[in-house]
Amino acid sequence: MKALRIVLWAAVVVVAATLGWISYGKFLSTDQAAAGPFGVPFELVSQNGEPITEKAFTGKPTALFFGFTHCPEVCPTTLFELNGWLEKVDPDGTKLQAYFISVDPERDTPQILGDYISNVSKRITGISGPPDKVLEMIKGYRVYARKVPLDEKEPDGDYTMDHTASVFLLDSTGRFTGTIAYGENPDTAVKKLENLAKS
Numbered sequence: 001m002k003a004l005r006i007v008l009w010a011a012v013v014v015v016a017a018t019l020g021w022i023s024y025g026k027f028l029s030t031d032q033a034a035a036g037p038f039g040v041p042f043e044l045v046s047q048n049g050e051p052i053t054e055k056a057f058t059g060k061p062t063a064l065f066f067g068f069t070h071c072p073e074v075c076p077t078t079l080f081e082l083n084g085w086l087e088k089v090d091p092d093g094t095k096l097q098a099y100f101i102s103v104d105p106e107r108d109t110p111q112i113l114g115d116y117i118s119n120v121s122k123r124i125t126g127i128s129g130p131p132d133k134v135l136e137m138i139k140g141y142r143v144y145a146r147k148v149p150l151d152e153k154e155p156d157g158d159y160t161m162d163h164t165a166s167v168f169l170l171d172s173t174g175r176f177t178g179t180i181a182y183g184e185n186p187d188t189a190v191k192k193l194e195n196l197a198k199s
Helices: 002-035 074-089 110-118 131-140 186-197
Strands: 043-046 051-053 062-067 097-102 124-128 145-149 159-163 167-170 176-180
Touching (some): 062 074, 074 097, 074 124, 097 110, 097 131, 110 124
Parallel strands (some): 062 097, 097 124
Antiparallel strands (some): 043 051, 043 124, 062 167, 145 159, 167 176
16 A cells, blocks of 8 residues: 555656646747747758858748657658658748758768758758757757667667657747647648748
């Protein structure tokens, strides 16, 4: 009975912490949206080897996805789906823009990133750069990313990356307007991009 009570209290604490985090996240999103453009200033490199800064995320509504080229499922699926949604909502490519930011710059050079993305889309531009600068940018955009060794006995060996799997949506001034979740209903995702195109 005592063990059951402990388990129940632990569950209550976890639920309360989760609800608190969600509320805090909503507060931060609203607060930041009111304050101005989402994220932080950065100086990185596009897949074409050109310098790119946060100013690229203004002028047109923008979809941002953070991922990596060694990703087995989430990243290629999201790239494929995002490209399809963009083609449906904005076939001429005049209303929306999209970027894929690597969370694994140690392996994802701009060229590797460009080759990877170009196999799926001509509408999405890759962004990478020096690992320390990429890490600063990722943190500034409140994205979760963590290196996970494939073998715990070899922490410096091959690895994968845990990371936020949502697509971030920014209006033409760079302000955060919402997300498209991984596995989101396609009709809902298209509607969100249609609304974004009007912002």
